[in-house]
Amino acid sequence: MTDLHLDHDLIRRYNQPGPRYTSYPTAPHFTEAYGPDDFAEDLTAGSTNTPLSLYLHLPFCRSLCYYCGCHVVITRDPDRIERYLEALKREIDQTAARLDPNRPVAQVHWGGGTPTYLSPEQIRDLGTHLRERFTFAAEAEISLEADPRTLTEERVAAAAEVGFNRMSIGVQDVNRKVQDAINRVQPTEQIEDAVRWARDHAFESVNFDLVYGLPHQTPERFTNTLDAACRLAPDRIALYSYAHVPEIKKHQRVIDEEALPSPDEKVRLFGRALERLTGPAGYRFIGMDHFARPDDELARAQDQGDLHRNFQGYSTRANAEVVAFGVSGISQLDGAYAQNVKALPAYYDRVDENRLPTYRGYRLTADDRLRRHVIMQLMCHFHLDKAPVEERFGIDFDTTFETALEWLRPMEADGLVTLTAEAVHVCPPGRLLIRNVAMAFDAYWTAENEQPVHAQTV
Numbered sequence: 001m002t003d004l005h006l007d008h009d010l011i012r013r014y015n016q017p018g019p020r021y022t023s024y025p026t027a028p029h030f031t032e033a034y035g036p037d038d039f040a041e042d043l044t045a046g047s048t049n050t051p052l053s054l055y056l057h058l059p060f061c062r063s064l065c066y067y068c069g070c071h072v073v074i075t076r077d078p079d080r081i082e083r084y085l086e087a088l089k090r091e092i093d094q095t096a097a098r099l100d101p102n103r104p105v106a107q108v109h110w111g112g113g114t115p116t117y118l119s120p121e122q123i124r125d126l127g128t129h130l131r132e133r134f135t136f137a138a139e140a141e142i143s144l145e146a147d148p149r150t151l152t153e154e155r156v157a158a159a160a161e162v163g164f165n166r167m168s169i170g171v172q173d174v175n176r177k178v179q180d181a182i183n184r185v186q187p188t189e190q191i192e193d194a195v196r197w198a199r200d201h202a203f204e205s206v207n208f209d210l211v212y213g214l215p216h217q218t219p220e221r222f223t224n225t226l227d228a229a230c231r232l233a234p235d236r237i238a239l240y241s242y243a244h245v246p247e248i249k250k251h252q253r254v255i256d257e258e259a260l261p262s263p264d265e266k267v268r269l270f271g272r273a274l275e276r277l278t279g280p281a282g283y284r285f286i287g288m289d290h291f292a293r294p295d296d297e298l299a300r301a302q303d304q305g306d307l308h309r310n311f312q313g314y315s316t317r318a319n320a321e322v323v324a325f326g327v328s329g330i331s332q333l334d335g336a337y338a339q340n341v342k343a344l345p346a347y348y349d350r351v352d353e354n355r356l357p358t359y360r361g362y363r364l365t366a367d368d369r370l371r372r373h374v375i376m377q378l379m380c381h382f383h384l385d386k387a388p389v390e391e392r393f394g395i396d397f398d399t400t401f402e403t404a405l406e407w408l409r410p411m412e413a414d415g416l417v418t419l420t421a422e423a424v425h426v427c428p429p430g431r432l433l434i435r436n437v438a439m440a441f442d443a444y445w446t447a448e449n450e451q452p453v454h455a456q457t458v
């Protein structure tokens with residue numbers, strides 16, 4: 001995809017903090033007016049034919065990486081993990097009881113934290129519990145996140161035994177200076193072992209997570225990381241931008257701000273990755289941080305118009321409803337979002353009292369559904385035909401989205417989009433700024449913000 005040239009001036013002008021659209025409306029719009037009873041009602045009302053995507057949040061890690069933005073609990077106490085797993089199984093039971101037992105599970109994801117911090121026995125036990133409570137589709141995509149530092153072949157074997165067929169490995173950066181600065185030292189041999197074990201145990205797909213914008217990263221150092229990653233040939237690569245927000249994530253204060261790349265340097269790091277990955281390495285830019293081999297399911301789903309976006313990023317299970325378990329987990333039903341409590345004591349209290357641990361959520365309006373559809377189409381396919389949207393939602397596109405189209409005019413002038421009577425098309429330079437395009441259709445964003453061409457750079 002050599003047409004994905006990085007125009008530094010455009011990126012500088014449009015690059016601004018904004019939603020990643022893993023949901024619409026985004027999580028800040030969730031409200032505590034939506035509680036466990038609402039979620040119970042929405043769960044039960046779900047169509048029995050709609051497949052399920054199950055997300056399990058396993059928050060435990062052995063040590064804290066200073067750049068971490070996840071909801072984590074650092075512990076070396078096995079009893080704490082055991083206590084959590086008992087509660088998690090209880091929550092699974094309480095939720096499963098509200099769903100049609102024949103609804104097919106098309107997708108499972110264990111995230112965290114570090115799911116592979118569980119022992120092989122715990123992985124087997126939890127995986128089996130889930131299979132006993134739900135009906136898994138034969139071709140279900142079952143994935144977990146793995147930390148090479150605590151992964152062992154026994155853990156990989158246990159995961160394969162209970163059906164895992166995809167693994168996402170946290171690589172971040174292979175340079176020792178960067179690793180020291182983020183408190184995550186992992187020799188490359190550990191990453192190589194993780195990949196070999198995944199392949200030996202018949203995992204169908206391996207993903208690497210890389211992060212740019214970390215302390216002491218330079219284009220040269222990051223090239224080493226990209227080359228090391230490409231040598232191991234993962235099927236997918238997720239390339240995340242480090243968000244330095246020490247006022248929210250207090251532990252990030254430990255990071256030496258002087259050592260962080262400037263916004264311009266960050267753009268150069270991203271440019272280097274784009275060059276390397278979509279050049280000779282042969283990956284395709286899927287959209288928002290994600291790259292995949294052209295024969296990978298994600299790329300094929302994009303070709304077939306079947307790609308979808310949820311809290312885990314891009315997904316090939318287009319019509320599945322996400323049901324989440326564990327602290328901070330977010331469920332995404334067709335008509336509502338629901339988030340679990342974040343603190344362990346509150347989680348245990350709720351689950352022990354046989355209550356769903358939902359603490360906030362959101363029920364979508366008709367306008368939210370329409371805008372969600374438009375935003376997800378653009379995020380996944382970089383193109384939107386107006387006629388099918390008009391037919392599906394009974395609207396006149398140009399009238400309903402007059403403000404959005406107005407908002408897009410400067411982007412059209414900059415060559416990011418093409419606006420015709422029939423469609424909105426995102427041109428290659430606009431694909432790297434896809435969320436700016438999506439923001440035009442976000443009623444909450446356009447009501448609160450200036451047009452993106454006037455927005456501040458990062």
Ligand code: SF4
Pocket residue numbers: 060061063064065067068069070072112113114147170
């Ligand atoms: S292993 Fe992952 S989740 Fe755990 S602290 Fe490090 S970055 Fe955060």
